[in-house]
Amino acid sequence: MTVDVYRLHAQVTAWLQASRIHVQDAMRQPLDVATKSNRNDLVTNVDQQNQIFLAEQIQTAYPNAHIEGEEGTADKINRLDGLVFFVDPIDGTMNFVKQRAHFAIMIGVYEDGQPVYGAIMDVMQNAIVAGGPELPARVNDVLLPALPDLALADGLIGVNGPMHAHNRLHIADIALASSGARMSGSAGMEFMEIAQNRQLGYISFLKPWDVAAGMAIVSGQGVVVTRPDGGPIDLLNAGLVVAATPKAHQEILTWMQTN
């Protein structure tokens, strides 16, 4: 790894704190909300402004890095070599618009396709969960305890609403076999819960910038993150993501491979 991860963590923390002030300032004005792929896929002026701000910070500090972001001001990457920053300037845009709460800013950093670092900020709670393979997971720089390897019956699981409604890949059955399903509307919130031992896992359909930060953090804590067939997450494409403690992950994959 060519990156100094502690220096990177200090930089990203400062960027997120500045982003938070910009976002909260912008929330005092009326939002400009548009739909993307469907009526529940939203983007706002705040998403776009924050993407530009974060891209500028990354380009200044890491001029050779590529940037893959939700709101299009970034490069459209088609290869993962070198240093890549995955940016989600507002994760949980529906919550941002409808609740003014429960949304995140996420930055995931990978080098040659391998995780280096992830950071997720819960903006309204002013909390940052960060970590990676060489940076122990932490919340606001308080180290998090090791995660227990919970079986599916022994913990809560975050699920995607429409997939749960349609029992796609047995997700409703899997949720019923757990201690309970939870749905927050933000991938970032879900990975924060996993990192803090409040959920044993999360199952959803995610874009690269939805999963990159969380995967870098929780895989460093021993959580297994794969596609439903057990294959690795491809950070060039959207797809289904199963993140769970090793025991529960195996149970979930067995469910998903059942007809």
Place this chain on the structure above:
Amino acid sequence: MTVDVYRLHAQVTAWLQASRIHVQDAMRQPLDVATKSNRNDLVTNVDQQNQIFLAEQIQTAYPNAHIEGEEGTADKINRLDGLVFFVDPIDGTMNFVKQRAHFAIMIGVYEDGQPVYGAIMDVMQNAIVAGGPELPARVNDVLLPALPDLALADGLIGVNGPMHAHNRLHIADIALASSGARMSGSAGMEFMEIAQNRQLGYISFLKPWDVAAGMAIVSGQGVVVTRPDGGPIDLLNAGLVVAATPKAHQEILTWMQTN
């Protein structure tokens, strides 16, 4: 109404603040967890201790009141005349046990079956939402703005996990027709979201102490709270609860009456 609701609010606020200290002290010790009706219906020593504490406060301040509480130290009421306090000492016990977050303490007060007052405390956030027909809804005594009468498509809705998994009463269909489903695992958290205009409603199967406080608060804000057939909530029995803005409530009842 024979109760001074502002005096009652001051008393309940003080009791909840004292409860919060006791609960957080108890969380530093190992929990004693037992199951009730099924493996996901939990009770802990903390639920029981807090029920005793709150019942003592209520009995001292309102010696003629009846108390209906989740954890059995209270009266088992079979009539609603006079003053009745509904107490949930820990709402969201699964979250309390598994997450150490996202749980509530709730007190709902009714006189001759009519709502007088409700208060819900998010213990870890140290936030109290309170209100009633003669006490404007507030969070930590900051008044909440009037709620817009959102249609189902224009807001998020809290749902019960197993009912959503089984599409019972079209709940999964209703969630898909909304802006999105949310599942928190705590009725108290759901009613706090409604009161703060973060969700347009909540559908679940609830015991009297799960619904009493929330119904007193949000019905004072214009939210409609009924059974699926449109009939009133019976606070002597558990049952299905549909709480939603008037427009969305009508849409939900139409869905539920479809075969």
